Amino acid sequence: MLGRIRDTVGDVAETIKRVFKGPKVHSAKGLFFRDPEYKTVSWLTAETKGDVLISQPSTVQQSLLVSVSAINPDMKFVAKSFVETGEVFRAEASLVSVALAWSGIVTSADIPGLNSPQMKRVDEYFTTFKTKSFGLPPFDIKHGKTYKLATRISVPACYRSLERAMLVPILLRSEDLEGVSKSLMMRYNLRLVKETGENIKNLEIIGLYQIPKKGLRSVKHDTTTGLLKIIVGPEAQNSPYCNVVVARKKSNSAIVSCRVDED
Amino acid sequence: MSEETRLAYYVAIKESASYLGGLLMTNAQGIPTDFRYTEPITPTKLQSVLYGKALEPHLKGEVIQKALMKEIKTPPDLMFVQASDLVADFAADTNCPILAVQRSQEAPLKEQGAINRTSSREVLVQVGEGGHPLRVIFPHGVAEPEQDAALQKVVEAGYHMDLVEPMERALEALRTLIQPK
Numbered sequence: 001m002l003g004r005i006r007d008t009v010g011d012v013a014e015t016i017k018r019v020f021k022g023p024k025v026h027s028a029k030g031l032f033f034r035d036p037e038y039k040t041v042s043w044l045t046a047e048t049k050g051d052v053l054i055s056q057p058s059t060v061q062q063s064l065l066v067s068v069s070a071i072n073p074d075m076k077f078v079a080k081s082f083v084e085t086g087e088v089f090r091a092e093a094s095l096v097s098v099a100l101a102w103s104g105i106v107t108s109a110d111i112p113g114l115n116s117p118q119m120k121r122v123d124e125y126f127t128t129f130k131t132k133s134f135g136l137p138p139f140d141i142k143h144g145k146t147y148k149l150a151t152r153i154s155v156p157a158c159y160r161s162l163e164r165a166m167l168v169p170i171l172l173r174s175e176d177l178e179g180v181s182k183s184l185m186m187r188y189n190l191r192l193v194k195e196t197g198e199n200i201k202n203l204e205i206i207g208l209y210q211i212p213k214k215g216l217r218s219v220k221h222d223t224t225t226g227l228l229k230i231i232v233g234p235e236a237q238n239s240p241y242c243n244v245v246v247a248r249k250k251s252n253s254a255i256v257s258c259r260v261d262e263d
Numbered sequence: 264m265s266e267e268t269r270l271a272y273y274v275a276i277k278e279s280a281s282y283l284g285g286l287l288m289t290n291a292q293g294i295p296t297d298f299r300y301t302e303p304i305t306p307t308k309l310q311s312v313l314y315g316k317a318l319e320p321h322l323k324g325e326v327i328q329k330a331l332m333k334e335i336k337t338p339p340d341l342m343f344v345q346a347s348d349l350v351a352d353f354a355a356d357t358n359c360p361i362l363a364v365q366r367s368q369e370a371p372l373k374e375q376g377a378i379n380r381t382s383s384r385e386v387l388v389q390v391g392e393g394g395h396p397l398r399v400i401f402p403h404g405v406a407e408p409e410q411d412a413a414l415q416k417v418v419e420a421g422y423h424m425d426l427v428e429p430m431e432r433a434l435e436a437l438r439t440l441i442q443p444k
Contacts, residue, residue, distance in 0.1 A: 151313050153322065155330045156283075156301040165287055165298030168435045171428050172293075176393050210423075212294060236294050 162234060169220075169229040174207030174246075188245050188260040195258035196247075203247040203256070214239035221246050221255050269296070270420060271339035271359070272433040273331065275323040275348065278441045281305040282319070284327035285440075287433035288339065293424040298436060299334045301327050323348050332357055341416050343430055349402050360405075360413035364426050365398040372396050376418045388414055390421025397421060 177185070188208070193200050209228045211219070215236030220229040228246065246257040268291035275284035281303035288297035304322060311318060332338075338358040346363035372379055372389035379387040379396070384403065387396040399417055401410050420426060 149309060151310055153304060153306060153310060153326050155326060156304045158299050158301050158330055158334045160297070160299050160334070162295060162298050164300075164439060165295040165432070165436045167439070168432045170293060170432065171425070173425050173428075176391065179392050210292065212292070232294060237290065237296050239294075241292060 166233060167231070169218075169231050171225075172209045172211065172228040172230060174209055174226055174228070177205065177208060180208065188243070191260040191262075192245050192247055192256075192258055196256045198249060198256065202250050204250055205245055205247045207246040208260075209244045209246065210241045211244050212236040212239035213242050219244075219257070221257070223248075223255070268420060269337065269339040270426075270429070271335070271342040272429045273328060273342055273344050273348075274430065274433045274437055275327050276434070276437055277319070278303065282322045282327065283437065283440065284323065284331055285433055285437040286331040286335065287429055287436065288335070289424075289429050291420060291423050293429050295432075297335070298433075299331050300437060300440060301330055303441075320350055328357075341413065341420065343426070345430065346400050349400060360409065360416070361402055362413055362417070363400040364417070364430075365400070366427055367395050367398040369396055369398075375422070378414055386410065386414060388417055388421075390418050390426065397426065 180188075185205075189200055189203075189205070192198075192203060192205070196203070206223075207221070207226060207228065211228070211230055212232055215233040217231040217233055218229075221227075222229060228244075242259050242261045244257055245260045246255060248255055270289050270291075270293075272287040272289070273284065274287075275282060282305075283301050283303045285298065285300040287295060290296050304326065306314070306318060306322070314321060340359065342357060342359050342361045344361060344363055346365060349361075349363055367387060369379075369387055371393055372387065375389050375392050377389045377396075381387060384401045384405070386399045386401075388399055389396045397417070399414060401413070405413075417426065
């Protein structure tokens, strides 16, 4: 009996063992993965952007190792640039959408990183535009002093010098000879002849002047202007005046003169 | 016009940066009776800036003229100034008419003493018989009656002497002060 039970259990165990035996494993190599083929795809362009950077567009030619079968219009590459701390700039491209495999085929594609784009620090372009600022000290009005300057022009000192004024010749104009009455003129002519001893026909009266009797320093007749230049002294101030006739000699153009008033 | 007639000729000139003035007093015949002059006034740079264009009129019309008039005890009957200086604000307390006289080339007026008013400030006046009339110019603001009173004196004084000539003499005397010796 026990032998029969042992055989039965052994059969059950064998049955269970056979039922739960693992499935066959086959290598998928060569079946599911094709050997990759390589093709150069369009260049990726990386451009840097930034507010304070002058970007120097640089293109990086890069062969993209992608399985030919994986290339399809749905693949989109986006170039990105990064500014990291310090002077490190990095650029890379990332694949944002690609169908790598389709039913029955498992494939993969590696996207290699882009070379660093050629970039220059922009500092050198801005060196001439650097500005500096510094704080001005505030005006200390509280302790400021005000000053008053004399703007009024003071009264000048005055001096007296009558002598200086006397040195300047006085220019006398002849009285209007035509305004002198004929009788008076005849009397002046007689006086002139008497004083000079000249013939009246040889004399041409050119002026009749009033000059001070006293203080006369010099008398000159300017034939071009007809003015009599006299220089007087202080005694002339209160001196009475006399009439002087000035005449020219026709024979030699000499000037003669005489007082014509009767004392 | 009496023997006591006193005519004043006021001149002020600028020499380099300095101003100086002179006052020539004459009698009715034009004989000098007094001559006063000021020391040169040299305004400071600050004064020049602050006074601006008013500096010269102020100096001539106020400072120098007042200083000279103070020296004259009795006010003159007439005070003659240069026509170009009439823009100055002459002190109102001169107590005598202030005017400028110039020779003119105008035709003689009818008779001695005749006047021909050419503007509110300018008058032609016949001071002698025959000859060209004198041009008399008054400062701003002199009323006509005051002008007429002054013109009366001008006619009287001009009968005896050439009223223009002493002004040239006063200038000449002043220039001798600044000429190098």
